[in-house]
Amino acid sequence: MKKHIIFILLLLPISMLAQTGYLVTINSTKEPVAAGKFEPSWQSLSQYKIPEWFANAKFGIWAHWGPQCQPGQGDWYARWMYEPGSRQYKWQTEHYGHPSVAGFKEVINSWKAENWNPEKLVALYKRAGAQYFFAMANHHDNVDMWDSKYQEWNTVNVGPHKDILTGWANAAKANNLPFGLSVHAAHAWTWYETAQHADTSGNLKGVSYDGKLTKADGKGQWWEGIDIQELYAQNHPLSSNSNNIYAIHSQWDWTNGASIPSQEYCDKFYNRTIDLINQFHPDLLYFDDTGLPLYPISDAGLKIAAHYYNSNMALHNGNLEAVLFGKILTDAQKKCMVWDVERGAPDQIQPDHWQTCSCIGDWHYNTAIYENNSYKSAKSVIHQLIDVVSKNGNLLLNIPVKGDGTIDDKEIKILEEIATWMEINKESIFNTHPWKIFGEGPSAEAANPINAQGFNEGKTKYTSKDIRFNQQGNVLYVTIMGLPDADIIIKSLGKTVMQNRILSIEMLGSNAPIKWEQTTSGLHIKKPAGAANPIATVFKIKMSKTL
CATH class of the missing domain: 3.20.20.80 (Glycosidases)
Known part of the structure; x- marks a missing residue:
């Protein structure tokens, strides 16, 4: 029965x-x-x-x-x-x-x-x-x-x-x-x-x-x-x-x-x-x-x-x-x-905190990925992290371990490169919260829906035209996905849409003064002479009051 x-x-x-x-x-x-x-x-x-x-x-x-x-x-x-x-x-x-x-x-x-x-x-x-x-x-x-x-x-x-x-x-x-x-x-x-x-x-x-x-x-x-x-x-x-x-x-x-x-x-x-x-x-x-x-x-x-x-x-x-x-x-x-x-992310800010799990190679160690130099780069990992954080998420990253319990030299190099970027820019990641929008630029404007449990990572190619935001108190972090190759225009920070007054702008990892101007069309930042790390450039913008 x-x-x-x-x-x-x-x-x-x-x-x-x-x-x-x-x-x-x-x-x-x-x-x-x-x-x-x-x-x-x-x-x-x-x-x-x-x-x-x-x-x-x-x-x-x-x-x-x-x-x-x-x-x-x-x-x-x-x-x-x-x-x-x-x-x-x-x-x-x-x-x-x-x-x-x-x-x-x-x-x-x-x-x-x-x-x-x-x-x-x-x-x-x-x-x-x-x-x-x-x-x-x-x-x-x-x-x-x-x-x-x-x-x-x-x-x-x-x-x-x-x-x-x-x-x-x-x-x-x-x-x-x-x-x-x-x-x-x-x-x-x-x-x-x-x-x-x-x-x-x-x-x-x-x-x-x-x-x-x-x-x-x-x-x-x-x-x-x-x-x-x-x-x-x-x-x-x-x-x-x-x-x-x-x-x-x-x-x-x-x-x-x-x-x-x-x-x-x-x-x-x-x-x-x-x-x-x-x-x-x-x-x-x-x-x-x-x-x-x-x-x-x-x-x-x-x-x-x-x-x-x-x-x-x-x-x-x-x-x-x-x-x-x-x-x-x-x-x-x-x-x-x-x-x-x-292995993916929603294409908009989420109301509830979430996490993406991803990997620099296969989930389990794959010798062919090592031999073919097919690991994700540190740049790719950091760009993914910046995008995920801007949308109210966390990144859990797998570093595949070999059967003997070690990781290979290429994985170590990727981790060391991530560490170098983090040493300068970690304040723009940890203890932050999403801003009113997650970003500007071509990747922010393109739809990228999730397939089943995810699997939409890698479909977006970031350039220095892509910008991501997050905030902490009265500080807005504006991150450029790479080295700026021209003056930067941030439309969301124009005078007509931004009620909060900008007090100062600095670039993390640099003491060089930043030249900027706020107009009705946006916040204009002059191309800096250089950046502390080419993977991503972070501007720290202090506002007159909490965002």
Whole structure:
């Protein structure tokens, strides 16, 4: 009878599930939801207020690091290595063996993180201007990066045999940076479905990959005694259209024929995440999910969110200092948590503070990007940061870490260049707020809509004709995206539209006097003789009263 009920529920529009009840209601007996102000409902979570420290921080750096960085083949390796004909499948068979025998578990076993020095890395990130630091707690590959109570496939038991998160947490504390954790494992259920497949041609045609192995199959193997299904979670029917590796993108919110996780799977994800919160008390918590994890098929995400907020308040004398992120949020959900935009930005100022997460390369380390000199430049990163801050956002930037725990020389150079610009211009970024408009110039006038969870970065090319604004008290910061190549005209600061009187104008990093004139057509600033840094030029304009 229960199977028939579930089938009927699956036919309902996803928006109706919350009205009819969840397919999987979490058993929170092992890990209770902390008592407090917040209940596990969107209505209760809407009491959330973004803490001031986060709105002022503007810039964080992320180590999106795990076993998928070991091959150096970029993103979603543990999914794509089971796709015949793919670059990752070819690399896997050449370096580890055929995925019917040598699956992702062998990649995990080869990952040792032998040169990892978290304090050295986080100190560099702080020097580059990071005001908070993020580490990845787990990815879709389902490996927990700490001494997890509920997942035996964790970095203390396998791979590096190190408590990675404890190392990162101690480094963040030593550098006095708020500590964030990202959780991606809710989707392992469908994401690993490629591990159930088999070659469709060749000598091993029809021989299943290792995704259906059992604990008993581990006898005599390096993973003997550890249940392989605790990693792959593939004892279930495949999602609709699972032979199309791209179909998962349309099923990310558990619609369009996605296989629905079991009670056991959902309970385990909930328990793992509550254990994570209770062990590390993160200042920030990021979910790579639509809304909240396993929503709307389960109340797991709502219970996790309520626990996170309540437990954080208990640690801060009744004040809520926590920051929780989700993707593709409705306007109502944006009142409950912080909207995260992946690799992109809205093209207007947002009423609620938000964040973009981005990367200088792939999310997971990719040797080809290093070899082909394809990293984003420091200039590109800083221009993105300036634009995001002008629209009431923060930038969380991933610096990909190699499997051995180091970053390469080109990444270090980018960070040092960011640090050089920040040393001069950081006052125009941190502790600022948006002005009445975010900018002027060609890029400000062009529409650039978000695609799904983001993915509109890089479509705008900035020049010295592009201007961005932000403010602090009676100071307006006017940033030129590059070196001015002519006199500057700022239309929004003309006499007819600007009631506030200008007291002084200076260029950050320079003592040279700035020549300027305010007319009805705008504020005219004579082209300066030079600038402190060619990436972006910041003018500090003091007004007669607070903006």
